Amino acid sequence: MLDDKTDLKSILKDPSLLATKAFVAGEWVDADDGTTFDVTNPARGDVICTVPDLGRAETARAIAAAEEAMKDWAARTGKERAQIMRKWYDLMMENQDDLGAILTAEMGKPLAEARGEIAYGAGFIEWFGEEAKRVYGETIPGHQRDKRITVIKQPIGVAASITPWNFPNAMIARKAGPALAVGCGFVCRPASETPLSALAMAVLGERAGLPKGILSVITSAKASDIGKEFCENHTVRKLTFTGSTEVGRILLRQAADQVMKCSMELGGNAPFIVFDDADLDAAVEGAMASKFRNNGQTCVCANRIYVQSGVYDAFAEKLAKAVNALKVGDGLKEGVEAGPLINEDAVKKVQEHIQDVLDHGGSIVTGGERHEMGGTFFQPTVLTGVTQEAKVSHEETFGPVAPLFKFETEQEAIAKANDTIFGLASYFYARDVGRITRVQEGLEYGIVGVNTGLISTEVAPFGGVKQSGLGREGSHHGVEDYLEMKYICLAV
Numbered sequence: 001m002l003d004d005k006t007d008l009k010s011i012l013k014d015p016s017l018l019a020t021k022a023f024v025a026g027e028w029v030d031a032d033d034g035t036t037f038d039v040t041n042p043a044r045g046d047v048i049c050t051v052p053d054l055g056r057a058e059t060a061r062a063i064a065a066a067e068e069a070m071k072d073w074a075a076r077t078g079k080e081r082a083q084i085m086r087k088w089y090d091l092m093m094e095n096q097d098d099l100g101a102i103l104t105a106e107m108g109k110p111l112a113e114a115r116g117e118i119a120y121g122a123g124f125i126e127w128f129g130e131e132a133k134r135v136y137g138e139t140i141p142g143h144q145r146d147k148r149i150t151v152i153k154q155p156i157g158v159a160a161s162i163t164p165w166n167f168p169n170a171m172i173a174r175k176a177g178p179a180l181a182v183g184c185g186f187v188c189r190p191a192s193e194t195p196l197s198a199l200a201m202a203v204l205g206e207r208a209g210l211p212k213g214i215l216s217v218i219t220s221a222k223a224s225d226i227g228k229e230f231c232e233n234h235t236v237r238k239l240t241f242t243g244s245t246e247v248g249r250i251l252l253r254q255a256a257d258q259v260m261k262c263s264m265e266l267g268g269n270a271p272f273i274v275f276d277d278a279d280l281d282a283a284v285e286g287a288m289a290s291k292f293r294n295n296g297q298t299c300v301c302a303n304r305i306y307v308q309s310g311v312y313d314a315f316a317e318k319l320a321k322a323v324n325a326l327k328v329g330d331g332l333k334e335g336v337e338a339g340p341l342i343n344e345d346a347v348k349k350v351q352e353h354i355q356d357v358l359d360h361g362g363s364i365v366t367g368g369e370r371h372e373m374g375g376t377f378f379q380p381t382v383l384t385g386v387t388q389e390a391k392v393s394h395e396e397t398f399g400p401v402a403p404l405f406k407f408e409t410e411q412e413a414i415a416k417a418n419d420t421i422f423g424l425a426s427y428f429y430a431r432d433v434g435r436i437t438r439v440q441e442g443l444e445y446g447i448v449g450v451n452t453g454l455i456s457t458e459v460a461p462f463g464g465v466k467q468s469g470l471g472r473e474g475s476h477h478g479v480e481d482y483l484e485m486k487y488i489c490l491a492v
C-alpha cells in the first residue's frame with residue numbers, strides 16, 4: 001500500500017515493470033530530441049515519473065520495424081503465435097498486483113478495479129491467442145466446371161492503435177490481442193495520461209517472447225502528430241481507435257486519404273431503463289455497477305437513468321442510499337470504491353452538467369459538489385426531475401452523476417432512449433418476457449444489458465452503432481477487422 005510519501009516503485013514486487021522509456025522496434029529508447037513529459041497521479045497530483053515524448057520519426061521507425069517483424073511472425077503457425085500469447089497472458093496474471101498498482105497510480109481507479117481490469121485485459125490476450133488457430137478460410141463450389149474457388153484470410157498488415165486513459169490496459173489488449181494473433185505487427189500510442197500500463201505490458205510481452213519489432217509503444221504527448229503519422233504512413237493498413245466520437249471523426253477523415261481500414265470504439269450515452277415490473281433492488285445494484293464503475297468514466301456507463309413513474313420515488317431513494325455508502329478516496333488505499341476524476345476538465349464537465357439539470361428544474365438528492373478531499377475528487381451524485389432538455393440527455397457526463405428521468409410508457413422509454421446520436425451500450429430492468437423481447441429489439445444499440453449492469457467480456461462482440469463506432473472487439477468476430485479476405489479462382 002502506498003502511503004503519502006512512498007514512491008510507486010517501492011511497493012512493486014517487480015520494480016522493473018515500471019518502465020520509463022518508450023519501446024520502439026524492440027529497443028527501450030528515449031525521444032530523438034531527448035524530450036520527456038510527466039506522468040502524474042490524479043489522486044495526489046504529484047509526478048510519478050517522466051517518459052519520452054516521441055514524435056513522427058520514432059513512430060515511422062516503429063512502423064517499419066513492425067512490417068519487417070511481420071514477415072516471420074505471420075509465417076508462423078497459429079499455434080506458435082498462440083503459445084507466446086499464452087505466456088504473455090500468464091505473465092500478466094502473475095504480475096496482476098503490480099500491474100494493478102501501476103494502473104491505479106497513473107489513472108486513479110481503485111486497486112480492486114485496476115486488478116480486475118488487468119484480468120479483463122489479459123483475457124483478450126488469452127482469448128485471441130486461442131483464436132489464432134481458428135482463422136478459417138472457405139471453399140465455394142465453382143461457377144464453371146473447371147473452376148475451383150477458395151477464400152483465404154491473411155493479416156491485413158501493420159495495425160496502429162490510439163487508446164484513451166480510462167482503461168489503460170484493457171483497451172490496448174483488446175486491440176493487440178487480435179492484431180498479433182492473426183500475424184499483424186502492432187504499434188500503439190497509449191494516452192499521454194497513462195503510458196505506464198502500456199509500457200508494463202510491453203515489458204511482459206518481450207519476456208513472453210514476442211519477436212523484436214512486432215510490438216512498439218509510442219509514448220507521446222503530441223497525439224495529433226502520432227495520429228497523422230499513423231494515417232499518412234503507407235505501411236499502416238489498419239487504424240484502431242478507442243476514444244471520443246469527436247476525435248474518431250478527425251481520424252476517419254485523415255485515414256480516408258489512404259483508404260485505410262478503421263475500427264472505431266467511440267463515445268456512448270447509455271440509457272438505463274427501470275420498468276415498473278423490475279426487481280428494484282437488482283436494478284439499484286445494476287445501476288451502481290453500470291454508473292459508478294471507474295467513477296463514471298466508462299464508455300458503457302449509464303448516462304441517463306429512465307425510471308417508470310410507479311417506481312420512480314422508491315428507486316431514487318434506494319439508489320441515493322447506495323450512492324451515499326460509496327467510499328471515495330485514493331484508489332491505492334484499502335476499501336476505496338471511487339477514485340478521483342482524471343483531471344480538472346473532467347470536474348468542470350460534471351459541474352456543468354449538474355448546474356444545467358438544476359437550471360432545467362431538476363434537484364440534487366445527494367452529492368452535487370466537489371468532494372471534501374479536494375483535488376479532482378467529486379461527490380457521487382443523484383439528480384431527480386431531469387428532462388430531455390438537459391445537456392446530460394445528449395452528452396456523456398463521464399463522471400459520478402446519476403440523473404433520473406421519469407417516464408410513463410414502454411414506447412416513450414424506447415423513444416427517449418434512442419433519441420441520441422450514440423448507440424454503444426444500453427440497459428433495462430423488467431420481468432415481463434414480452435416486454436423484455438420488445439425492448440431489447442427496439443433499442444438502437446450495439447450492446448443491451450437485460451437485468452444486468454455489467455456487459456463487458458472478451459467472449460462477446462463489443463461495439464457500437466450510429467456515431468458510437470465501427471467494428472466489433474472481442475469474441476470470434478474480433479479478429480475480422482485485422483484480416484483481409486483473398487478469393488482465389490483456380491482453373492483445373
Ligand SMILES: NC(=O)c1ccc[n+]([C@@H]2O[C@H](COP(=O)([O-])OP(=O)(O)OC[C@H]3O[C@@H](n4cnc5c(N)ncnc54)[C@H](O)[C@@H]3O)[C@@H](O)[C@H]2O)c1
Nearest residue numbers: 163164165190191223224227243244247265266267268299
Ligand atoms: N467505445 C469504446 O469502447 C470506448 C472505450 C473507452 C473510451 N471510450 C470513449 O473515450 C472517451 C474518453 O476518452 P478520452 O477523453 O481520452 O477521449 P479522446 O478522444 O479525447 O482521446 C482518446 C485518445 O486519442 C488521443 N487523441 C486526441 N486527439 C487526437 C488527434 N487529433 N489525433 C490522434 N489522437 C488524438 C488522445 O490523446 C487519447 O489517447 C469517451 O468519449 C469514451 O466514451 C470509448
Ligand SMILES: O=CC(O)CS(=O)(=O)O
Nearest residue numbers: 166167297298299300456
Ligand atoms: O470505457 C469503455 C470500455 O470499453 C470499458 S469496458 O470494456 O466496458 O470495460
